[in-house]
Amino acid sequence: MPPVGPPDAVRFPPVARRRLENGLAVWTITDAALPVVSAAVMVPVGSAQDPVERPGLISLTGDMLDEGAGGRDAIELAEALAGLGSRLAIDITPDVTAISIGAVGRRFADTLGLLADIVTKPHFQAADFERVRDLRLNRLKQLTQSVSTVADRAFATAVFGDHPYGHGTMGTTRSLQAMTLDEARAAWERVYRPSTAILVVVGGVTDDEVMQAVKASALDRWEGFSTPDADPGFTEKTPDLVLKTPVIMLVNRPAAPQSELRVGHLGPPRRTPDYHALVTLNAVLGGQFTSRLNRNLRETRGITYGVRTAFDMQRSAGSFICDTSVQADATAVAVREILSECRAIREPGAVTADELALAQDSLTRGYVRHFETASQFTRALVEIATHDLALDTFDRFVPEVTAVGPEDLARVGAALRPDACAVVVVGDAAASRPSLEALGLPVVDADPEF
């Protein structure tokens, strides 16, 4: 078998950082070889900032931005973007809202002008609000039949409880029905501010060209609203450990041919010093095709199309999650094997030298693949901003992962808590219950709110 070379060093490109008088930070990466310019305005507020009684408010507020802004209605905005051949996306995560665009170089300034209007001059018209809310209510209704969404909702609640990460970004039917246009506008006024937002731009534009386009746009004249609150910022609340012992939560889906599974528990935030060791451990356990769990459930038993694990790291906390869908008659076997693999890998010396090397080689040699397109660089900058990471974060990845040793894996193995985890099963309850109960864990019925 032909040998391969050492990992390529990743040198994240220089980032020009400026600040407008209104406080808006502008970060630019210039690379003339990139065919597309990508940009995003990141607002440090996500669904974790939803008021307790209004889950979904931040997400709906984000959705309202392109329903009319800067004198154009929803259709006219879409027409203007399409006429430039440009693209717009609005993404709401638990931590941040990111409004992003893609454009060919000569359309960048005009597209940025539309992005600026969308962020700073949304109309918040009643008719648009009603329509968007209706669409969301219908979407929620549809999602009650999506096994992966049902499982995700049940899992988030089981792991985070009342913590702001414990609810779905879209909120619930109850909350959406109670929501008003004034609440959405007030949320926008409260959280969309130049002083806390960041504009990132990546592509074949110089930092001077970016500043020129910004100065010609509404971003330069963005004042924001002053409210009695201090600047809203990220949610910085550490969640309590909800589960102290494992529990199986069964969501009934009669006659389902498969059971959708989520197994996991609370985990560390992105800024954990154990980041690289955890990523390496996860690669061995379930983070890649040749991981222990995928070999077991897919390649040996054939009971699933695939299984993955991840440490999903947010700003103030995270979760460890195993995600799969298995044939109905193998539900209990799959749960047993997942828990057993999580237990086994915590044992001292459990990870063989070859497994560790495979995980490290895969992560380090493959790292350069994550830095090819403009939108990949934009996402990287948003990640830095979201978690307050150092600018050399990506340069350090390869040496840090290379330095992970068996003692590090043994140490971070404690982050896996098979004896205090939530097991969500969305499947035929009557068929699965006896074998799940035979595992010796409590089985409770669950029905996540939509």
Next chain:
Amino acid sequence: MVPYTRATLANGLTVIVHESHRVPLVAVNVWYHVGSRHETAGLTGLAHLFEHLMFEGAQHQPRGYFEPLQRAGASVNGSTSPDRTNYWETVPSSALRLALWMEADRMGWMAPALTDARFRTQRDVVTNERRESYENRPYGRASFALLRALFPEGHPYRWPTIGSVEDLARATLDDARAFLARFYQPGNASLVVAGDVTPEAVLPQIEELFGHIPGSPPAPPMRVPAPTPRRSRTWLEDRVQLPRLYLAWPSPAIFAAGDAELDLAGDLLGNGRTSRLYRRLIHDRRVATEVAASQASRYLGSFFQVVATAAPGTSLATLEAAIGEEIARLASDGPDETEMARGRAQAESAFVYRVQSLGGFGGIADQLNTYYYHRREPDWFDADLARYTAVSRQGIQEAVATWLDPARAAALSVVPAGSRDLALADSVQAADDL
């Protein structure tokens, strides 16, 4: 637009090399010119099942395909469509030889590694893929019903690529061996290498690694009569909350006259907020929650479909009538100048977005193979874009009038379990073996 060097080995393997040194990566992309349309009735799903087996190992890589490539930092995947099967790995430049060696091994030495145990396990995996991606997913079986309504008995697009449950259960290791012998050989494949590489360096390596694999001429082209559009109305119950209407018609093959026109017609009828059906059904009248229209371009002949999900309280008949009116209006008046200008702007930038990634599904390497397979010309980017910029208002109008007759649509209603009364009137139940 995407320069390349082409070579054909003595065994018939077509090799295409695109040089680009922007990032230290190389995309390796192999197409076998076989898809589910080459299957025989009774053995549907075999092409895709065989794709799974290709990752399980060949004679000189007994531990499987993933491990050595993951160790090299590769991203690896493959897919099967009705028309072709592709395999790709995006690797750091220093792992190029390994990637080529692995592809050569499974192109030439798969047979000794095919075991009954591997076959049975992957058949189980594929059966689970079918459950996860279709049977247990809202509206997941709709495409199965629609293909049967569009394509007659004997047409190879009548069955889905994932195959039927019965056929998967019936398939044997011998069927896989026969499939391998018939379709997996250099004369029926094309290899693209794109990225941080020079033709001078890589072509001799390819000759060395692939040149001695025995090849034969490609399978002769298939001749299948085009289906006739015919009115049909079927319904299907599913675990869904809102009824959804599918309207579909057979349409011109990929790159044939009318294909680009209908692609643009799909955009202006149902793609995004600027589209006519979005404005009417979702924005203005709020009778639908989702709408989409698209030309699904294929080798033997395509199909065009419009999909709309009803808002609570709206009947599928209301949606059918509104869609029929919009199609009739497009067939009689054609698009306006704003719509034409927007279509051109979007096509021009779409071709720029398409050349951002070397590898992966739809990356530069995959597109070179797409054009080679269909046009025998890998760098058909400019010609393809010209198809779109040359489309006229009248061209769209005529294509819609010719191909999308509302009175001859295949109409499928997918309704919540127990609510067959929500289907279009006069519909018959879809076959129960989907």
